[in-house]
Amino acid sequence: MKTVVKKSRKQQIEEKATTLFQSRGYAATSMRNLAQDLGIEAASLYSHIKSKEEILQRICFRMAEEFYSAWQEVDEETSGNAAKMEKAMIAHVKVITKDTNASAVFFNEWRHLSEPHLSEFLAMRDDYEGRFKKILRDGMASGEFKLVDEKFMMLTILSSLNWTHNWYKPDGSLSPEEVGKRLSGLLLNGLKKN
Amino acid sequence: MKTVVKKSRKQQIEEKATTLFQSRGYAATSMRNLAQDLGIEAASLYSHIKSKEEILQRICFRMAEEFYSAWQEVDEETSGNAAKMEKAMIAHVKVITKDTNASAVFFNEWRHLSEPHLSEFLAMRDDYEGRFKKILRDGMASGEFKLVDEKFMMLTILSSLNWTHNWYKPDGSLSPEEVGKRLSGLLLNGLKKN
DNA sequence: ATCTCTTGCTAACGAACGTTAGTATGTTTA
DNA sequence: TAAACATACTAACGTTCGTTAGCAAGAGAT
Numbered sequence A, B: 001m002k003t004v005v006k007k008s009r010k011q012q013i014e015e016k017a018t019t020l021f022q023s024r025g026y027a028a029t030s031m032r033n034l035a036q037d038l039g040i041e042a043a044s045l046y047s048h049i050k051s052k053e054e055i056l057q058r059i060c061f062r063m064a065e066e067f068y069s070a071w072q073e074v075d076e077e078t079s080g081n082a083a084k085m086e087k088a089m090i091a092h093v094k095v096i097t098k099d100t101n102a103s104a105v106f107f108n109e110w111r112h113l114s115e116p117h118l119s120e121f122l123a124m125r126d127d128y129e130g131r132f133k134k135i136l137r138d139g140m141a142s143g144e145f146k147l148v149d150e151k152f153m154m155l156t157i158l159s160s161l162n163w164t165h166n167w168y169k170p171d172g173s174l175s176p177e178e179v180g181k182r183l184s185g186l187l188l189n190g191l192k193k194n
Numbered sequence C: 001a002t003c004t005c006t007t008g009c010t011a012a013c014g015a016a017c018g019t020t021a022g023t024a025t026g027t028t029t030a
Numbered sequence D: 001t002a003a004a005c006a007t008a009c010t011a012a013c014g015t016t017c018g019t020t021a022g023c024a025a026g027a028g029a030t
Helices: A009-024 A031-038 A042-047 A052-070 A081-098 A100-108 A117-141 A150-162 A176-189 B009-024 B031-038 B042-047 B052-070 B081-098 B100-108 B117-141 B150-162 B176-189
Strands: none
Touching (some): A009 A031, A009 A052, A009 A100, A031 A042, A052 A081, A052 A100, A052 A117, A081 A100, A081 A117, A081 A176, A117 A150, A150 A176, A150 B150, A150 B176, A176 B150, A176 B176, B009 B052, B009 B100, B031 B042, B052 B081, B052 B117, B081 B100, B081 B150, B081 B176, B117 B150, B150 B176
């Protein structure tokens, strides 16, 4: 038995826009493109949304919320910083793989946000990155991690994780959990055999 | 004594365009934006270039050439696949850090290339990625590397390397060589202490 | 002295852009 | 049954877009 949930028109617009923003970029996607994909006229979009940028804002800030929500289970992990880092990486990858299109927009198109949304967005990103840096700092202090540059390491970890939106396919053989595990295993233990 | 090399107007245009494409994106940068930054009228640009896209093509394919050139010294490394991988990573990072703006355009704006340039670009990228995969394959066969998914590993390595364009500052304390060394050390040996 | 090359201008082109106003129709709510 | 809402339309707005045509002034080469 399949339950069909009726999606609001606004949500349909947002989903189609996500796909288009992902493949052509925000600036190169016109309201007429979007309308055509929905089978309506461009002007009709404005019965549901206030502006083109409102769509971008909704996508970006919804994703930000998802990353924050996912962090809850990370803070529950108390058995060590390596374990905590693994949990954080898995949680992060899970969010990305749940909607790779929206993730792509989140990572690539945020710069088209206008103020004050842009500043708010960047502040959230800084805060989020700070959480990863804290795990690294704690892990280095406790002797679990090698002594590395905190920021350098954080950026390297996140870039590896974030890139998954480019190649992950939901119908592939790897589950989100498995992808996160492999990535964390790799970054924590390295490629080389000892 | 400082030698001033006179740059052609075309080159000046290309450099300003690179900066603009990097910060605003290709689609969101207008020819009038570009002209204004150069202190001339938009129409005047067309005394030097054929089209807006020609600029993007020149940036993308020049970077592609640089990545290929840099590979020469990689093939000279014959003392093992771990050493070869390190060399490849350093060479790759060196190219990126030499011009982070052009690298950003190369990585983010190539999708705005029209055919047949887009296909040519993607073919080159596939070929280049194949070279990294070959080192991985050889290293796994020789027992130097752990047995991992080849494509998965290649994508993870390259995403870490490619992200450097976002944070590397030429006036910072790390040389390109040093950045490459640290990244390869990290990906080969991992974060965790044994 | 003439020619060619570089560099830039003004004026304008047709197309596409995001968006608004005003209207119509069917559906849900009171 | 009436009011409110959801959805979509046509027509058009002012703006910006990439680009072309045609012209002009100065520099370097022959």
